[in-house]
Amino acid sequence: METSKKLPADPSEPAPLPEGDGAVEDDRLVKGNLSFHDITEMVSRHAEKEAPMAWYVAFAAALSGTLLLLGLFAYVVWNGIGVWGNNQPVGWGWPIVNFVFWVGIGHAGTLISAILYLFRQHWRTAINRAAEAMTLFAVMCALIWPTFHVGRVWAIYWTLPIPNQMAMWPQFKSPLLWDVFAVSSYFIVSLLFWYVxxxxxxxxxxxxxxxxxxxxxxxxxxxxxxxxxxxxxxxxKAYLLLAGLATPLVLSVHSVVSFDFAVSVIPGWHTTIFPPYFVAGAIFSGFAMVVTLMVITREVYGLKNVITIDHLEKMNIIILVTGSIVGFAYITEFFMAWYSGVEYEQYAFLNRAFGPYAWAYWIMMTCNLITPQLFWSKRLRRSIPV
Incomplete structure (x- = not known):
């Protein structure tokens, strides 16, 4: 009977982790041969130690910014949303731009938590908590803007189907009402998912x-x-059910947000490409924000063995894919404007690219389409400065 021989170790492979009850089995997720106890100590000490002076300085700056925001909103309520430039025919303006921005960066948290969990992508565990928290704060910020966009903030409860003595019901044909239900549902499910x-x-x-x-x-x-x-x-079981419930919300919320524009009759905006276009753009911007926060977090809190370059690389791959989808949507819009033969559509897109706001358009194209193409290179995907 032949005895099996142990093959020599491959020098190109990482060294095996120590065996035992306290060893982390998957060295691809956590570096440094850390035990479970080591990881617990590393993460918990930041919640247990006395807050340093830098924390109080950052908190004071954030509190000052919040008070400034409240003062400026009081100014808007007193003088009207015309101070934002909202008027006839400018219906969206500054508040809706901010609404779309905040809802967009709030997409990555639920995507990382729900969809990647369903696909059993274990690398999400190092970043999902921060991404979920970012989602909650981003959605809360997003809800501020349509609230003040209505002008009469004290009547915002009219968007809710609350029985009243006047038998008055919301206008269910309005995209603003669709946003109320979509974003509030997204917030509630994301909050439960985060808490569980x-x-x-x-x-x-x-x-x-x-x-x-x-x-x-x-x-x-x-x-x-x-x-x-x-x-x-x-x-x-509860986590799996919430993940299954949250997954369609990731796709539906920004699709509903896109209807704010797609159901209008304004040239350049009345188009059916908006739902997938907005979803890809939201995932793109959300992951970009998570990467930005994680680069800072792993440096400030010394978590480089937990939030590794491998995690950042995987997120950069998703940024590459979604950025390319967004770029394809940009090009498709130009093609459809040309193919339609409608001079108003053609003028709208030519004015974006070569009109008075051409500088903003080409910055957008550079940041959203051209710059992510750098991530085709593995070396650049794994580079912190890039």
Whole structure:
């Protein structure tokens, strides 16, 4: 009977991680031969240590910006949205531009959490918490703009189908109302998805907490989690159901946002390409924001072994794909304007490219179409400065 011989180790492969209960098995996700205890310590200490002076400086700057925002919104309410340039025939203007921007960058969180979870892409685990939190704040910022865009902010509750003595119901043919239902549903599901995913992490912080109020608050939000087999089974079922519910929302929310423009009769905007065009653009901008935040986070908090270059490279690949889709949509718009033979459509696109705002158009083309093509190079995809 022949005895099997152990093959020599391939020098091109990474060194195996130490075996044992505390070892991380997949060195592609976490670098540095870290144990589970090491990762827990590395991540938890930032939530447990005393906040440094730099944190208070950053908080003061953010609070000052928030107070400035509230003051400027009060100015808008007092003087009317005409100060933003909204008037006849300018119907969208500054508030809707900001609305689309914030909803767009809020797409990556649910995409990373839901769709990548369903496809069992384990590399999402290093970045999904930050991406989900970014989604929640971005959606909250997005809802501000259509609220003030209506002009009479005190009547914004009319968009909700609330029974009233005047028997008045919302105008269900209005894209503004579609936004209310789509974005609010997206926010609620994203909030639940974020919170359910945090329950085991909150329990870990609960078990490590030293202060009375800290331990009590964490105990309340961790819902009595013990890490038992029954808890993990229920957790995975709930997470899977929420992922399945959130996935169509990723595609539907920005499709509905695109209807704000597509259902108009304005040349250059009344087009059926907008739903996939807006979805790809939202994923593109959302992933770009996540990459930006992760590059800063891994440097400031010393998480380079947890948020690795491999994670950033995979996100850059998605940016490359979605950026190319957006660029294809740009070119398709020009083709359809030419093919239609409608002079108003042709003028709208020629004016964008060569009119008074040509500088903005070509900056957009450079950033959204040309620059992502750099990521065809593996070396550039893995470069932090790039």
């Amino acid at each position: 995913g945090l329950v085991p992490d909150l329990a870990t912080l609960r078990d490590r907490a030293k202060g009375f109020w800290r331990s009590r608050i964490l105990a309340f939000f961790s819902l009595g989690w013990t890490g038992s087999n029954r808890h993990w089974r229920n957790y995975e």
